[in-house]
Amino acid sequence: MGYVAIKGGEDAIAQSNRLVEYYRLRDRSEPLAIEQIQGQFRLLSDKIMGEASLYAPEHAALVIKQNEGDVFESAFMLRAYRATLQRRYWSETLDTRAMFVRRRISSAFREIPGGQILGPTRDYTQRLLDSSLVRETLGSIEEFLSGFELPLDPTALAHPRCLPKVIDLLTSQGLLRPVDGDADRRVVDVTREAIKFPAPRSASLQMLARAETGGLMALAYSAQRGFGSTHATVGELRVGEVPLRVRDARGRVRHVGRIRLTEAEMISKIRVRAKDAVPYLSLGYGLCFGQNETKAICMGILDRAMRTGGDAPCQSQEFVLYHTEGIESYGFTNHLKLPHYVTFQSGLTNLRQAVERRDKKRGRLGFGMSDARAKEQPTA
Amino acid sequence: MITAEKFSHTYNFGFIDEATKKEIRRKILKATAIPGYQVPYSSPEMPIARGWGTGGLHATLSLIGPEDVLKVIDQGSDASVNACNLRDFVRRMTNCRTTFDTAEATLIQTRHRKPEEILGEKQIIVFQVPQPEPLRGVERFEFKTRQMHAEADYAKMWVSLYESYVKFGAIMNGAGYPVRVNGRYIMTPSPIPRWDVPNLSMAPCLHVFSAGREKRIHVVPPWTKVEPLEFEDVKFRVEEFAEVRCAASGGDRAFMDEIYESENSRKWVINDSSFLDKIRAGHRPPQRLFSNPEA
Numbered sequence: 001m002g003y004v005a006i007k008g009g010e011d012a013i014a015q016s017n018r019l020v021e022y023y024r025l026r027d028r029s030e031p032l033a034i035e036q037i038q039g040q041f042r043l044l045s046d047k048i049m050g051e052a053s054l055y056a057p058e059h060a061a062l063v064i065k066q067n068e069g070d071v072f073e074s075a076f077m078l079r080a081y082r083a084t085l086q087r088r089y090w091s092e093t094l095d096t097r098a099m100f101v102r103r104r105i106s107s108a109f110r111e112i113p114g115g116q117i118l119g120p121t122r123d124y125t126q127r128l129l130d131s132s133l134v135r136e137t138l139g140s141i142e143e144f145l146s147g148f149e150l151p152l153d154p155t156a157l158a159h160p161r162c163l164p165k166v167i168d169l170l171t172s173q174g175l176l177r178p179v180d181g182d183a184d185r186r187v188v189d190v191t192r193e194a195i196k197f198p199a200p201r202s203a204s205l206q207m208l209a210r211a212e213t214g215g216l217m218a219l220a221y222s223a224q225r226g227f228g229s230t231h232a233t234v235g236e237l238r239v240g241e242v243p244l245r246v247r248d249a250r251g252r253v254r255h256v257g258r259i260r261l262t263e264a265e266m267i268s269k270i271r272v273r274a275k276d277a278v279p280y281l282s283l284g285y286g287l288c289f290g291q292n293e294t295k296a297i298c299m300g301i302l303d304r305a306m307r308t309g310g311d312a313p314c315q316s317q318e319f320v321l322y323h324t325e326g327i328e329s330y331g332f333t334n335h336l337k338l339p340h341y342v343t344f345q346s347g348l349t350n351l352r353q354a355v356e357r358r359d360k361k362r363g364r365l366g367f368g369m370s371d372a373r374a375k376e377q378p379t380a
Numbered sequence: 381m382i383t384a385e386k387f388s389h390t391y392n393f394g395f396i397d398e399a400t401k402k403e404i405r406r407k408i409l410k411a412t413a414i415p416g417y418q419v420p421y422s423s424p425e426m427p428i429a430r431g432w433g434t435g436g437l438h439a440t441l442s443l444i445g446p447e448d449v450l451k452v453i454d455q456g457s458d459a460s461v462n463a464c465n466l467r468d469f470v471r472r473m474t475n476c477r478t479t480f481d482t483a484e485a486t487l488i489q490t491r492h493r494k495p496e497e498i499l500g501e502k503q504i505i506v507f508q509v510p511q512p513e514p515l516r517g518v519e520r521f522e523f524k525t526r527q528m529h530a531e532a533d534y535a536k537m538w539v540s541l542y543e544s545y546v547k548f549g550a551i552m553n554g555a556g557y558p559v560r561v562n563g564r565y566i567m568t569p570s571p572i573p574r575w576d577v578p579n580l581s582m583a584p585c586l587h588v589f590s591a592g593r594e595k596r597i598h599v600v601p602p603w604t605k606v607e608p609l610e611f612e613d614v615k616f617r618v619e620e621f622a623e624v625r626c627a628a629s630g631g632d633r634a635f636m637d638e639i640y641e642s643e644n645s646r647k648w649v650i651n652d653s654s655f656l657d658k659i660r661a662g663h664r665p666p667q668r669l670f671s672n673p674e675a
Contacts, residue, residue, distance in 0.1 A: 009459050009460050009463065009464035010464045013461055013464055058386065059387075062387070076425075077427065080425045080426055083396070083424040083425040084391060084397070191422070192400075194422065194423060195595075197521070197523040198523065318521055318522060327425070329430075331429030331430030332430055332510070333431075335431035335510070338432065339454070339462075340455070341638075342456055342573055342637075343492055343554065343556075343573065345573065345619065345635075345636075345638060346554040346574060346575070347554030348554075349554075349619040349620065350552050354548050354549060
């Protein structure tokens with residue numbers, strides 16, 4: 001083995017891996033059960049399943065445990081695991097009208113057919129620390145549950161039901177119109193095909209659905225703050241379970257289970273070019289795994305923004321889709337920790353020669369070195 | 381709730397499933413047929429982070445067979461942590477033999493260096509590529525760069541080289557110097573130092589360049605002409621390590637690392653660890669060397 005500054009790589013890796021495990025366990029606290037993570041870190045699991053594009057709540061809980069709760073690392077690991085699974089079926093198109101709705105709101109209308117359903121949301125909690133959680137026990141959990149469940153009469157509970165869509169109201173009045181009839185409607189699979197620009201909407205929505213929530217929010221927020229012209233309203237935001245069906249080898253459609261989804265339909269006004277034409281409304285669409293309303297809403301804003309021409313970052317499909325891909329940007333920004341001495345050396349020899357050439361030239365022109373240095377401006 | 385069966389997953393030979401490996405091999409064949417052209421491919425997720433050599437792994441895992449002997453290099457060295465990690469991963473997924481010896485390897489995955497030793501016809505070298513698009517510096521949109529390649533419109537590239545000369549007195553591209561392959565496509569040879577660039581041309585081995593994050597594969601086939609971009613009067617130049625000798629072996633004429641042991645002690649050591657080992661063992665393997673044109 002030659003001379004290297006960083007030597008003994010294999011042993012160093014092995015020791016580092018053991019150290020990680022030690023840091024996770026050194027407090028000797030009760031081991032976290034997968035069920036606990038799946039249940040009590042529900043929103044974290046949902047986020048990770050979305051970014052990994054693998055709907056597997058138990059596996060999500062496992063990676064959260066393994067990675068000490070690091071979201072990027074967990075989504076990354078789950079997505080890598082996903083790549084090893086054989087693809088046996090493609091699902092039939094999901095019908096979100098068939099969703100068993102747990103939560104559904106509209107900011108566009110005060111009253112909607114079927115009613116607004118608040119469901120589980122932290123939107124109206126006061127963000128105060130709850131110190132009683134420090135002393136939470138199985139007993140206190142049981143107490144809450146019986147207090148919640150006992151007064152309920154199971155026979156009187158409404159069955160989960162499907163509800164009409166808010167956007168149907170607007171569509172039937174002719175206010176909401178499809179905006180790009182000649183859009184590229186090919187269905188491509190971004191997990192199997194490199195994306196090319198301009199990308200069809202199917203690819204664009206898939207990439208948004210896999211994107212990192214924070215990255216999406218940064219760009220969607222920029223659209224609302226004036227870098228772009230999207231003023232969206234939540235037409236309908238719904239969370240619930242949707243039946244999933246696949247077509248088997250003999251062509252029969254089979255129900256394979258349900259998955260929890262968040263769907264956002266964001267309404268915005270389309271300006272028209274012609275002089276006396278009336279503006280109309282159109283949709284930006286967001287759909288993601290689990291309950292992740294921020295993501296669905298930001299997807300809706302960006303879907304709309306990307307289909308509106310303009311110079312803002314959020315209006316460029318390439319800019320939005322490449323830079324919100326969390327797992328790719330995570331890996332690449334962290335690769336800066338790898339050694340770069342060969343490539344750096346290559347630039348260094350150039351730079352030294354440039355300095356030499358400059359010094360020679362100055363020498364010829366009779367500048368004093370110190371004078372010349374003092375005048376130097378930093379260059380970009 | 382969780383059954384043991386659910387988590388008893390076994391991995392395919394080479395990690396990637398057979399259908400996807402076949403797809404990647406077909407894309408490598410296509411790239412070989414059109415030297416220097418960037419072929420899009422599926423780029424499945426790897427358990428190694430994006431930007432840490434996933435593209436190289438895709439090519440390596442698709443090409444490797446049980447009888448192959450693998451070498452992994454990171455910036456010239458087999459022993460650096462990333463090289464160890466990648467080599468360990470491929471070994472676990474294939475049970476292949478691995479080596480540090482450049483001559484013994486049938487398949488070499490490398491990050492940012494081509495070995496000093498001449499590679500033979502039976503060897504394949506896979507480069508990890510962070511940024512496959514040579515025009516990225518002059519055109520940030522992919523759909524435009526693809527058009528420019530299609531039309532062989534490289535005017536912006538030439539202008540940028542010229543501007544660099546006017547501003548700095550030389551073409552300042554360091555590693556990843558742009559080259560023209562087989563008289564047609566301009567490509568960026570991973571970021572290998574300029575020292576390695578002349579060794580791509582008319583080489584007996586197959587060079588596969590694979591960019592995972594950007595989902596592109598390009599290839600320099602054996603015995604293919606690769607010319608660095610240069611002007612009639614401003615020539616391509618490699619890094620010069622003039623009057624510098626390797627502190628570990630006394631050798632010269634190789635790419636050198638600059639080593640600082642304290643603030644004032646600078647020494648130089650041959651970067652390619654396998655090459656250095658051989659020199660120290662007393663025989664210098666054959667090398668193809670390029671001499672800078674007289675300034």
